Amino acid sequence: MRLQKATRCALFAVLELAQDSERQVSAADIADKYGISANHLAKVLRDLARAGLVESMRGAGGGYRFSGNAKRVTLYEIVEMFEDVGRGLRPEAGDHSPIGQALNQVTTEIDEIAVSTLKSITLATLLKLMHRMAADGSLNLEDA
Amino acid sequence: MPDTNKGLTVRSSEASDVALVVQLDARITGLNKADYWADMFERYGKRDDRYFLIAEDSKGTLVGFIIGEVRAWEFGSPPSGWVFALGVDPDTRLMKVGSTLFEAICACLTRSGVDTVRTMLARDDELNMAFFRSQGMMGGPFIQLEMALTGGSQGEAS
Numbered sequence: 627m628r629l630q631k632a633t634r635c636a637l638f639a640v641l642e643l644a645q646d647s648e649r650q651v652s653a654a655d656i657a658d659k660y661g662i663s664a665n666h667l668a669k670v671l672r673d674l675a676r677a678g679l680v681e682s683m684r685g686a687g688g689g690y691r692f693s694g695n696a697k698r699v700t701l702y703e704i705v706e707m708f709e710d711v712g713r714g715l716r717p718e719a720g721d722h723s724p725i726g727q728a729l730n731q732v733t734t735e736i737d738e739i740a741v742s743t744l745k746s747i748t749l750a751t752l753l754k755l756m757h758r759m760a761a762d763g764s765l766n767l768e769d770a
Numbered sequence: 771m772p773d774t775n776k777g778l779t780v781r782s783s784e785a786s787d788v789a790l791v792v793q794l795d796a797r798i799t800g801l802n803k804a805d806y807w808a809d810m811f812e813r814y815g816k817r818d819d820r821y822f823l824i825a826e827d828s829k830g831t832l833v834g835f836i837i838g839e840v841r842a843w844e845f846g847s848p849p850s851g852w853v854f855a856l857g858v859d860p861d862t863r864l865m866k867v868g869s870t871l872f873e874a875i876c877a878c879l880t881r882s883g884v885d886t887v888r889t890m891l892a893r894d895d896e897l898n899m900a901f902f903r904s905q906g907m908m909g910g911p912f913i914q915l916e917m918a919l920t921g922g923s924q925g926e927a928s
Binding site: 738743746748751754758 | 893894899906
């Protein structure tokens with residue numbers, strides 16, 4: 627499953643900030659750390675702020691801070707803000723043919739598994755996974 | 771084997787627990803399955819490498835249960851642990867009852883000599899799936915398949 631650029635930006639930003647909800651991080655620092663466009667990230671952060679997941683802090687040392695509940699917010703909630711996932715298939719030519727209907731049954735199964743996976747992983751669980759991978763040496767730290 | 775975590779005690783089930791498990795399960799699922807749980811106790815409460823564990827709070831009230839066993843060579847899998855029932859009193863949610871039970875059964879399964887634990891969940895069972903994920907479980911190498919048997923076979927004889 628390949629996530630769109632905006633979705634990846636949002637996940638990087640939210641997860642970076644959710645590691646420590648007291649910490650304020652500038653958009654430039656997040657963009658630099660993950661090698662993503664600062665302009666693109668700024669737009670994504672505005673969307674995340676509107677959703678109440680991050681808040682913008684003004685003044686010296688300002689930046690963004692996580693304002694959600696990492697044990698409650700799932701990856702699905704972030705992903706669905708930026709792309710269609712699990713919202714049913716858009717009608718397309720050939721859908722009503724026997725082959726189209728059978729194909730839709732298979733792609734629906736794939737979508738349902740993806741949605742179920744994204745809905746079951748909270749931000750806290752993903753961060754725990756990252757720490758576990760770091761502890762057992764399975765993270766590639768050369769590219770980090 | 772008593773194991774404690776913040777006032778919780780985990781122990782093996784006893785015959786006298788079955789009625790309380792039936793009550794707790796009925797509160798969670800809305801279904802009374804007395805015969806099923808009596809059978810579960812007979813099959814899993816009394817044998818080696820099968821575990822039917824009970825969690826009690828500091829007052830001795832039953833607040834959860836978990837059941838699992840070691841299974842070998844199903845679907846070609848080497849011996850591994852399976853957890854196939856977990857129930858937690860909804861009033862004690864977020865009090866680590868589920869994670870205490872899960873840690874306890876994982877310890878039992880490890881002592882039985884396996885290094886993997888599995889479970890299976892309904893795709894839309896978000897609560898339990900999020901719980902098991904939070905414990906570190908990930909999608910495994912097996913995929914569950916099924917088909918309806920009513921209305922005739924959907925496959926061709928080979």
